[in-house]
Amino acid sequence: MSTAVARCFVSLFFILDCTNGFMGNEDALRRKVSLELNPGLKPPSTAPPGVNLLHVRAVGDNDTLHILLCSLGAPAVLLVHTNSTESSVHVDWAAFLSHNYSGSIQMAPKSSVQYSSALVFTRVWEYDDVNNTADPQDLPDSSFLQPYELQNFTWADLNKSVDYTHHTAQLCGRESSAVFSNGSFCLNFSAFESHGREEAWPSLLHNANSSQLRVWLDHMTPRTNKSRFALELHAVSEEGFQNRVDVHRSIDDEYTPSIFQVSQWMFPSANSTSASTQGYIQWKPVAYRKPMPVLEDATPCRHSQPVHLPQAPPSGLVLAYFTQQASTHGLNLSFSMAGDLFYSSTSFLSWTVLVGIGSPPADFFSLLVIVIMAVGLGTPLTLILVGGVYVCIQKKKQDSVAYESIN
DSSP states (O other), X not given: OHHHHHHHHHHHHHHHHHHHHHHXXXXXXXXXXXXXXXXXXXXXXXXXXXXXXXEEEEXXXXXXXXXXXXXXXSOEEEEEEESOSSOEEEEOHHHHHTTOOTTSEEEESGGGEEEEEEEEEEEEEEEEOTTOOOOGGGSOGGGBOOOEEGGGOEEOOGGGTOBTTTTEEEEEEEOSSGGGSSOEEEEEEEEOSSSEEOSSTXXXXXXXXXXXXXXXXXXOOOSSTTEEEEEEEEEEEETTBOOEEEEXXXXXXXXXXXXXXXXXXXXXBTTOOOGGGEEEEEEOSEEESSSSOOGGGEEEEEEOOOEEESSOOSBHHHHHHOOSOEEEEEEEEEEOOTTOOOGGGTSEEEEEEEEEESSOOOOOOOHHHXXXXXXXXXXXXXXXXXXXXXXXXXXXXXXXXXXXXXX
């Protein structure tokens, strides 16, 4: 009996060890997160309408992650990682608001900065998909309409949407043209204290070193009967950081049904082997055509390869912080597939992206998938084993009957 109990314990430990290996260890990093709108701007001074600067300070055990969301110029998110728990952001508001950007946003002390990068949303492209291929690379230039320059949008007051408890904010902008008179381009921002996952699809896995942006186009008036949209992104980092987009595949789509891969725009340092000295932009290649995502409203998205750009994007935040020579790369994201519904079918399109430092969060096989695999693989093996034992027993019985002793 003791032998049987020991075998049970061995089997249990083996299953638990395999489960931990597949699912990965939970990210134990935690940060104390606080939000401040327009840091350092004291009454009676106020920011002009449409100018917002949200500062997120996420303090760890021995470091700090600063995240800034800004609507001056093209909307942008800046990440700065420092090796000090006392580091702070300083804004020269007089210079910043007068567009004398250079050096008007700084981190103190400067020596504590370990890594800096920014993601900028520069343009929304609209194209006439006359052949219904949903591939803008195969279309002539004449199919593309005048892009919407997000630097020219008028942005709502961020103070009305900041949630200081749940560390979220919503930034919405409109253009003065008739196209956007009833529509908007919005960024829903979230910062995190620890490891977790949002319930709403695509349910990206996040940790305390990341922040999330849900982007959507709401009730835009298409300029053609077969309009589709694409989004132009610029990534800015310090010189010395490489640039590539990796695509990782999986057989587990539990959290994002029908999607079996994740795309990661990586910025590793060319001079360091440490994972902490890199940034990333991560997304799943899926968008949704309704505010409450369901499988029927999912549509794929594809990205172009990043290309080097000769100048910084038109973002006040980027121009104010990156005083030294910085590297800018851009790519386009297009939505939908051949034969898919056009934007006018729902007048809504959303896409979610994660921005962070260090190693990107990685999905492992969930317990449900492990159980399914165990049942799927274990049942045939059990049948083979039981069948083999049965055959051996039957053969032994036949042999004992066939060779009886002769008197």
